[in-house]
Amino acid sequence: MQGVVIHKDGPLVRDLPEPTMTEGQVRVRIHMSAITGLDLDVVHQRMPFSGIPGSTFVGTVDQGMGPAAKAMVGRRVVGRGSFGCGDCEACHSGADYRCVDRRRPGVSAVSGAHAQFIFVPHHAVVPLPDGISDESSVLLPLLATAYSAVIRAELPDWTNILIIGDGGMGLLAALAYSAAGYTVTVRGKHGNRFDLLRRHNIHFNLVTDEPEVRGARPGRFGPALVHYPYVIEATGSASGWDAALALVSPGGTVFLLSSCADRVPRPLAAVQDKNVRVVGLREGPIEAALAIVGNGWFDPADVITNTYALEDAPKAYKKALHIDEWIPVLRMP
């Protein structure tokens, strides 16, 4: 099968041997896989992973080993962003989110989806209804992560939410919270997000390259508050963290959507000084994300900018770093 390998001179597309299937596994023929910020961390070796990258996928199960896996053959599925080991007490009790040995395709322990096929346990994929396209489904794990703040922090029915960062993940979070009825402001640097955000009644505060904390200018549209009770840090940069702590209300909550893979230390003094609660968001319930998209609240495909063939993956990774790209996807042969 064709797939991406990480190489010191940059990622390459190669013919790779297919792994031997084990009991309970499905083989998914991949239709589409996104290039997320997390995938770029892996490809650029900011995270220690040497297998096939690719953390999101939509595809069709074409083989299964064992009764539960075989029963899924022919189903179109989306991958969970992570899944439990299946062997420990937490996994056996149905609480696999508590598993201390979670696996993340394309990030840790399991080869990912920037390839023609992926091999994962049957509980690592979720069947999709017919009405939702591949484009609308491939970002569901990211949407689930962004939206998990509602569950983790017991957000009130209405509040102001500030999202710092206008990359793909920040935009997806903004669309999800706006669709859920929250008043959302995105703080970003890229004017080409205006049309999408305005269509969804999301405020936008454009900042310049001045130091982030002082750069909170009045928005190009929508008000800029002095402080926000809930702030989502989605920049992946230390300056984004500084801005989050400067702009969160005393006693407020900062959600960390960034992987912090740059290994730049983030200061914590303001966390204590302002009595701030920090909540890390790495994964969320994909069923909840599926319900949001199924209800037609908004289409995650709006955040996909370009589609590339698998053979063009090295070019796609390079382009993904450009500001005009939000989230590109790879389409498999």
Ligand SMILES: [Zn+2]
């Ligand atoms: Zn486990």
